[in-house]
Amino acid sequence: MLRRLLIAFGLIEIITPEPIIRLCERIGLRNPAATQRRPLALTGARVEGLLFVWLLVRGREGSTLVTAGLGLAGLALVLVPRPIIRLSQHLVYVNTDDLELRPWVEPAARLLGVLYLTVTLLSRSTDTETTTDQTHDESDQSSSRLRLRSS
Template structure:
């Protein structure tokens, strides 16, 4: 269920990132109408959605490097969110000095880190399930039995 929900979120970010960005601005900024997003803001949101979908559908077979980077970003956000918040603001907005952050931005960034780690862990379980199914199929073929139906 959680995997499907996160895949849906990733697809939404790919197809229509503007509402996701607007929601994040309403949550994190006292002045959500003032940000001047850089052109790369939409591309970054789409990339995040693509990474979520890619990893959750393909698992670690998709890319161990991408999975590792997402996990590292998640761990960094959980442990020391402030430098990541500052960096992401400079990458996403042209007027970072005008933005007024709400006090719960750091806890929200930590939650985002937990989300990244969750996607990473779910992608790992996809890979393990695929390997188990493949082994069961190979055993069934070598013994002349039909493979068990997928669960």
């Protein structure tokens, strides 16, 4: 269920990142109307959504670098959110000095880190399920071949 919700969130973020960014600005800034976004801000949100969907659908198969990167970002957000908040503001906004953060931005950033870590863990469980399913399929095929030989 959680996997499906996160995939849906990722798809929404890919298709229409603007409402999600505006919501985050209203939650995290005292003066959201003062923001001056960089041109690539929407692209960054879309990439984040794409990573979520890709990892949750495909699993870590062939994407250990992406999984590790998202996991490290999540860990950094959980442990030391302030520098990551500053960095992300500089990447997204032209006028970072004009923005006034609300006091709950750090806890919200930690929650985002937990979300990133959750996606990486769920992508790992996809691999486990795939491997288990393949093992069952292979053992079923082996049993069928064994029965055919014995007949």
